[in-house]
Amino acid sequence: MLQLDDMTIRFGALTAVDAVTLTAHRNEVLGLVGPNGAGKTTLFNAISGLVRPTSGSIRFQDADLSRMPLHRRARLGIGRTFQIPQPLAELTVRENLVVAQRFSTGRTDDEQIAQVLDFTGLAALAQRNAATELALTELKALEIAKALCTKPKLLLLDEVLAGLETAGKRRFVGMLRDLHARFQVGIVIIEHDIETIGQLCNRVAALDFGHLIALGTPDDVFNDPEVVRSYTGGQT
Numbered sequence: 001m002l003q004l005d006d007m008t009i010r011f012g013a014l015t016a017v018d019a020v021t022l023t024a025h026r027n028e029v030l031g032l033v034g035p036n037g038a039g040k041t042t043l044f045n046a047i048s049g050l051v052r053p054t055s056g057s058i059r060f061q062d063a064d065l066s067r068m069p070l071h072r073r074a075r076l077g078i079g080r081t082f083q084i085p086q087p088l089a090e091l092t093v094r095e096n097l098v099v100a101q102r103f104s105t106g107r108t109d110d111e112q113i114a115q116v117l118d119f120t121g122l123a124a125l126a127q128r129n130a131a132t133e134l135a136l137t138e139l140k141a142l143e144i145a146k147a148l149c150t151k152p153k154l155l156l157l158d159e160v161l162a163g164l165e166t167a168g169k170r171r172f173v174g175m176l177r178d179l180h181a182r183f184q185v186g187i188v189i190i191e192h193d194i195e196t197i198g199q200l201c202n203r204v205a206a207l208d209f210g211h212l213i214a215l216g217t218p219d220d221v222f223n224d225p226e227v228v229r230s231y232t233g234g235q236t
């Protein structure tokens with residue numbers, strides 16, 4: 001479904017993503033792990049169109065994304081969440097969803113919005129101010145709701161569970177599993193919590209200094225000596 005081929009992203013002298021070749025299959029849940037600064041968010045930015053790769057290619061369902069603007073990628077079915085929730089100030093929860101949906105599909109689908117509000121547990125908060133009246137878990141649910149409203153085929157989730165307590169995490173893992181089954185959407189998730197990755201992902205890709213250093217089942221990847229070394233800084 002998504003194919004990165006030999007993709008490199010440089011910021012001046014810094015190589016943030018280094019010759020990464022990686023496929024996310026239709027409907028799979030792929031984890032993306034690696035220490036801080038490994039290049040995970042930059043990889044998402046390149047897929048969603050915020051950053052242009054220095055070289056290499058990105059294909060999504062046979063379309064070449066390399067030079068495609070942001071909104072066209074969203075229209076093709078690529079949805080994403082951000083590490084820091086970014087609700088639009090002054091707007092209600094529902095209005096945030098309308099804006100996200102219009103941006104990517106060009107229209108408003110009230111039924112879909114109602115379904116998504118319901119699914120993410122935000123229906124009772126639909127008229128609240130999104131920027132000032134939501135708790136952290138609700139803001140995170142809104143991030144997912146905004147992405148779901150765009151009717152994605154592939155969801156890029158950037159540390160969507162970070163900062164949640166154990167019970168909140170458990171609830172979100174359940175929601176993501178339901179979402180995957182109900183909306184038939186493929187997921188790539190950046191996540192630091194090994195247990196969460198194990199509960200959600202079929203496969204995991206590990207990055208270190210921009211390199212893809214391991215790819216396989218969660219067990220294989222987290223037991224890979226190079227992955228362990230990347231997290232411990234060589235002190236094993």
Ligand SMILES: Nc1ncnc2c1ncn2[C@@H]1O[C@H](COP(=O)(O)OP(=O)(O)OP(=O)(O)O)[C@@H](O)[C@H]1O
Pocket residue numbers: 011014016034035036037038039040041042043
């Ligand atoms: N716009 C930019 N300009 C310059 N350097 C950047 C830019 N964006 C990211 N970087 C650098 O690229 C490297 C990879 O950053 P990135 O945010 O992709 O890492 P990450 O794996 O997502 O880390 P974290 O887990 O901390 O979010 C880092 O060294 C970062 O400082």
